[in-house]
Amino acid sequence: MRIARSLVAPLAAVLGLALALPAVAAPDWVAGSDAWTAKRLEIDAAFAPEFAAEVGLEGYDGKIMDIRPDFKDRYAAALREVTAQYRKALETEKNPNVRQDLRILITSAEDELETQALYEAHMIDYFNLPQSIFGGIQSLINPQVDAARHPAALVRLQKYTGLAEGFTPIFEYAKRETAKDLEDAKLLGPYVKELEKDLDNMPRFVDGVRELFANSSVEGWEPAVAELEKQVNDYAGWLRENLLPRARKNFVLPPEIYA
Numbered sequence: 001m002r003i004a005r006s007l008v009a010p011l012a013a014v015l016g017l018a019l020a021l022p023a024v025a026a027p028d029w030v031a032g033s034d035a036w037t038a039k040r041l042e043i044d045a046a047f048a049p050e051f052a053a054e055v056g057l058e059g060y061d062g063k064i065m066d067i068r069p070d071f072k073d074r075y076a077a078a079l080r081e082v083t084a085q086y087r088k089a090l091e092t093e094k095n096p097n098v099r100q101d102l103r104i105l106i107t108s109a110e111d112e113l114e115t116q117a118l119y120e121a122h123m124i125d126y127f128n129l130p131q132s133i134f135g136g137i138q139s140l141i142n143p144q145v146d147a148a149r150h151p152a153a154l155v156r157l158q159k160y161t162g163l164a165e166g167f168t169p170i171f172e173y174a175k176r177e178t179a180k181d182l183e184d185a186k187l188l189g190p191y192v193k194e195l196e197k198d199l200d201n202m203p204r205f206v207d208g209v210r211e212l213f214a215n216s217s218v219e220g221w222e223p224a225v226a227e228l229e230k231q232v233n234d235y236a237g238w239l240r241e242n243l244l245p246r247a248r249k250n251f252v253l254p255p256e257i258y259a
Contacts, residue, residue, distance in 0.1 A: 033101040036086065040105055043078045047071065050136035050156075061140060061152035064159045065132065067173045072120070076113055083109045115257075122254045124181040124189045126243060127174040128198045130205035130232050133160050141212045150216050154224060157209070161227045171235045178243055188254065192247035195239070202236045203229075 045052035049063035066074075086102045086109075093099050139145070140153040155164070162169035181187050189195070206229045213221040 027097075029095045029097050032095070033098045036089065036098070036102060036105060039082050039085065040109065043075070043082060046078075047075055050132070050139060053152075054139040061149055062155040062159075064136065064156055064170065067127070067170065067177065068168075069173070069176070072116065076116060079109045079113055118257050122188060122257060124187045124243070124246060125174075125177040126190045126195070126239075127177070128202075129160075129171060129174055129235065130202040131198070133157070133170075133228070134205040134208050136160070137209050137212055141216050141218070147217060150218050153213070153216075154218050154221050157221070157224045157228060161224055161231055163224055163227055169231055171231050175235070175238055178239075182242060182246060188248050189243055189246035190248070191251045192244070192249055193251070195244060195247045199236050199239060199244075202232050206232050 041052070041057065045057055045060055047066045049060035050065060053060040053063075083106055086106045090099060090102050090106075093102065136156055137153045140156065141150050158164040159167045160170050162172075190198075206225070209228060210225050213225060
């Protein structure tokens with residue numbers, strides 16, 4: 001399914017509505033349109049807080065992607081609920097600009113649900129978590145980010161690795177999703193060359209995380225990075241043993257997904 005492959009794409013698409021607005025005094029209708037857009041942003045940000053924080057939404061710095069059990073069903077249910085709200089709003093909304101934005105939001109949600117269903121029907125869930133984790137840390141530790149936000153990167157890493165109280169290592173959730181799909185012989189794995197490249201690069205992302213922390217003022221990060229390295233090595237080994245044999249030799253996707 002799509003959210004397993006790109007947790008940030010839906011949010012990026014919807015942000016086009018919010019971020020495309022000019023930095024001038026907005027007409028009255030814009031506030032109403034923004035309020036509807038915010039409902040979708042809140043849903044996607046709940047599942048992909050790393051990207052939400054990266055683009056400037058507040059309150060997401062220390063949060064991590066949600067791939068806990070039933071996350072796909074929960075995400076789809078949330079999209080259906082907000083789409084129903086948009087349809088209801090269209091029944092009474094008079095402003096043509098707000099109506100246009102509501103239709104865009106409805107189309108975006110419907111496209112996401114359809115794509116999710118297609119991936120669910122045809123593809124094995126595969127997560128390149130080391131790359132995602134590196135991105136989540138880099139979005140908080142870089143020269144463009146206020147140093148006051150840097151400590152949230154360690155909070156995030158401790159949650160990824162399960163060192164934070166109440167958190168399970170995110171790699172265990174990823175393995176669970178992939179293992180479940182491996183039981184279905186009809187589902188296709190990732191392209192073999194892509195998977196092999198990802199596996200080869202996984203240690204480099206750990207090195208990148210280590211370098212980001214080493215060059216920051218954050219203290220006490222060493223145990224979390226050591227645990228990350230251990231878990232990445234285990235995850236890469238698990239993927240080589242379980243997923244790589246199911247990787248497809250042809251890069252072509254099923255026609256339904258292209259359509």
